[in-house]
Amino acid sequence: MGIELKDIKKSFGTPPTQVxxxxxxxxxxxxxxxxxGRSGCGxxxxxxxxxxxxxxxxxxxxxxxxxxxxxxxxxxxLFRNLQMGFVFQFHHLLPExxxxxxxxxxAMKAKRSGERxxxxxxxxxxxxxxxxxxHLPSQLSGGEQQRVAIARALVMEPKYLFADEPTGNLDSANxxxxxxxxxxxxxxxxxxxxxxxHDTEFSKMATRxxxxxxxxxxx
Amino acid sequence: MLFLALRHLLSRKRQSxxxxxxILLGTAAYIAISGMMLGFQTFIIDQLINNDAHVxxxxxxxxxxxHSLDADFFGQDALVxxxxxxxxxxxxxxxxxxxxxxxxxxSSPEVSAYAEQMIAQAIVSRAKVSTAxxxxxxxxTKQIQVTNIQSYMTKGSFLDIGMSxxxxxxxxxxxxxxxATVPETLMLSVGKGVAQSFKVxxxxxxxxxxxxxxxxxxxxxxxxxxNATPSRVSDIAVRLTNVEDAGSxxxxxNILSQEKVQSWDQANEGIMSVFTTQDIVRNSMTISILxxxxxxxxxxxxxxxxxxxxxxAILRSMGYEAKDIVTLFLAQGLLLGAxxxxxxxxxxxxxxxxxxxxxVANRGMGGNHMTIVFFPGIYGRGFLLAFLSAGFASFLxxxxxxKLSPIEVIRGENS
Numbered sequence: 001m002g003i004e005l006k007d008i009k010k011s012f013g014t015p016p017t018q019v020x021x022x023x024x025x026x027x028x029x030x031x032x033x034x035x036x037g038r039s040g041c042g043x044x045x046x047x048x049x050x051x052x053x054x055x056x057x058x059x060x061x062x063x064x065x066x067x068x069x070x071x072x073x074x075x076x077x078l079f080r081n082l083q084m085g086f087v088f089q090f091h092h093l094l095p096e097x098x099x100x101x102x103x104x105x106x107a108m109k110a111k112r113s114g115e116r117x118x119x120x121x122x123x124x125x126x127x128x129x130x131x132x133x134x135h136l137p138s139q140l141s142g143g144e145q146q147r148v149a150i151a152r153a154l155v156m157e158p159k160y161l162f163a164d165e166p167t168g169n170l171d172s173a174n175x176x177x178x179x180x181x182x183x184x185x186x187x188x189x190x191x192x193x194x195x196x197x198h199d200t201e202f203s204k205m206a207t208r209x210x211x212x213x214x215x216x217x218x219x
Numbered sequence: 220m221l222f223l224a225l226r227h228l229l230s231r232k233r234q235s236x237x238x239x240x241x242i243l244l245g246t247a248a249y250i251a252i253s254g255m256m257l258g259f260q261t262f263i264i265d266q267l268i269n270n271d272a273h274v275x276x277x278x279x280x281x282x283x284x285x286h287s288l289d290a291d292f293f294g295q296d297a298l299v300x301x302x303x304x305x306x307x308x309x310x311x312x313x314x315x316x317x318x319x320x321x322x323x324x325x326s327s328p329e330v331s332a333y334a335e336q337m338i339a340q341a342i343v344s345r346a347k348v349s350t351a352x353x354x355x356x357x358x359x360t361k362q363i364q365v366t367n368i369q370s371y372m373t374k375g376s377f378l379d380i381g382m383s384x385x386x387x388x389x390x391x392x393x394x395x396x397x398x399a400t401v402p403e404t405l406m407l408s409v410g411k412g413v414a415q416s417f418k419v420x421x422x423x424x425x426x427x428x429x430x431x432x433x434x435x436x437x438x439x440x441x442x443x444x445x446n447a448t449p450s451r452v453s454d455i456a457v458r459l460t461n462v463e464d465a466g467s468x469x470x471x472x473n474i475l476s477q478e479k480v481q482s483w484d485q486a487n488e489g490i491m492s493v494f495t496t497q498d499i500v501r502n503s504m505t506i507s508i509l510x511x512x513x514x515x516x517x518x519x520x521x522x523x524x525x526x527x528x529x530x531x532a533i534l535r536s537m538g539y540e541a542k543d544i545v546t547l548f549l550a551q552g553l554l555l556g557a558x559x560x561x562x563x564x565x566x567x568x569x570x571x572x573x574x575x576x577x578x579v580a581n582r583g584m585g586g587n588h589m590t591i592v593f594f595p596g597i598y599g600r601g602f603l604l605a606f607l608s609a610g611f612a613s614f615l616x617x618x619x620x621x622k623l624s625p626i627e628v629i630r631g632e633n634s
């Protein structure tokens with residue numbers, strides 16, 4: 001089980017420019033994986049493909065033994081809702097909602113917000129946001145917002161946590177805090193954490209480091 | 220998604236409020252204009268229906284043309300060329316077989332009442348003052364079942380004319396013209412025979428100038444005698460259980476008989492076409508207002524979709540489907556439509572209440588204030604118009620939001 005990529009290729013535009021040029025890769029459940037490489041090497045594109053947000057031009061994406069491109073849209077959405085969490089470079093919180101409401105948004109989709117609320121509060125406590133429950137995103141610092149975004153990604157206790165430059169918009173102290181959280185959830189919850197970063201130091205915190213160059217895996 | 224839609228709306232209070240005001244004004248305008256125009260129509264229709272008959276059966280005017288007498292003189296198949304073609308009009312227009320009609324009335328379940336009438340043109344005189352009048356001979360007990368004339372009496376009772384005795388009821392305009400009062404005696408002449416004296420036992424005010432200035436009611440037998448047409452009936456006024464049946468019933472009776480049968484709306488076709496024009500104007504105005512409000516919703520939601528691209532993308536990444544995003548924006552439009560429509564109905568009702576208190580001169584015994592209709596259907600239609608136009612206006616931006624590709628938005632953000 002886990003994620004299996006088979007000869008993934010991805011092209012954009014006309015005439016097509018190949019961004020991913022045939023990547024095959026296995027990521028086991030519970031792994032802590034970082035993708036590094038220069039800008040434009042295709043690491044974010046690969047992350048979005050393996051997280052089902054994007055489709056490959058060719059190749060197969062297998063998650064938990066299922067070929068995701070063959071899944072019905074409703075199955076895919078359910079899978080994303082229950083089994084995956086996303087953290088982006090920009091926190092992307094909903095500005096109209098309080099911190100706790102933002103965290104519970106995936107649970108609302110699953111109609112389980114009541115059931116997940118105690119867990120959401122415990123996550124906030126764990127992430128040092130106990131007194132920020134009803135604060136709007138505009139009332140939180142950048143680091144706090146990113147922690148709320150991570151709590152939101154974790155609220156459904158997914159198997160997979162995908163993060164695209166999660167520290168890219170944070171200072172080093174907050175960046176370290178986020179990486180520590182990732183390490184902790186990977187270790188304590190046996191959650192697969194897969195993240196993309198420019199930062200060599202942060203990438204070294206992962207148990208598996210994958211380097212990319214020009215749409216191919218280097219190591 | 221309703222919870223999030225509500226939060227979205229509340230987060231841009233001024234825009235939402237302005238859109239709401241647009242919808243509210245559109246709905247209120249529809250209700251106020253409808254209340255007023257339909258009130259006017261109701262007033263006029265009430266005058267037409269209740270002061271006359273739902274269906275009127277009258278003697279067909281028999282005009283003699285070139286070949287009207289061919290068959291009488293020369294047989295059915297004769298080809299006749301007249302040196303001096305006959306011309307003219309048969310005298311004493313009356314219903315040929317009134318008994319057959321009354322039998323039909325008695326057996327028709329649609330008929331609630333009927334009254335035979337003899338209508339004649341007359342000259343009415345008081346001392347040296349003379350004027351033309353329309354004299355209607357009726358059985359008063361039957362007539363008050365057919366029309367609402369009793370409630371338009373300003374002096375006396377309609378039953379005062381009795382079954383005979385040369386007593387009349389005169390329109391108050393006509394009384395003024397003659398300088399006469401109740402009780403007084405007037406001379407009536409129909410141009411044949413001698414003038415006869417009639418005692419004025421009451422007056423009425425229908426609120427229709429033409430009627431109030433010319434109409435006289437008398438007992439059927441008295442007017443038949445005055446007109447030198449004893450036992451003749453020129454018209455039968457019919458009241459139906461359901462006024463909506465008038466048109467179809469009149470048309471079917473018309474085929475069966477020699478007489479002219481007309482329903483109240485057929486007889487007042489001109490007025491009805493004015494009403495149709497009024498309805499078109501009323502609906503066009505309202506639709507224009509709601510289109511403007513709809514564009515407001517469209518613009519605001521389109522802007523919102525643009526501003527919320529990131530949020531849409533993140534929702535999609537959490538497992539929210541395209542239809543959830545469509546619902547999110549459609550719900551905002553529908554919420555605005557529902558609240559705007561509801562408040563618009565209340566404001567419209569208030570405006571109607573105020574208008575109903577505006578005094579208007581000479582509106583007859585129906586009251587001297589503006590007739591405003593408060594029919595619930597107007598409010599239902601007003602609300603529905605607001606709700607549906609808001610729904611239509613928000614559908615396109617909502618659909619566009621649903622079609623947004625989350626990955627393209629995220630990729631755009633990161634680049």
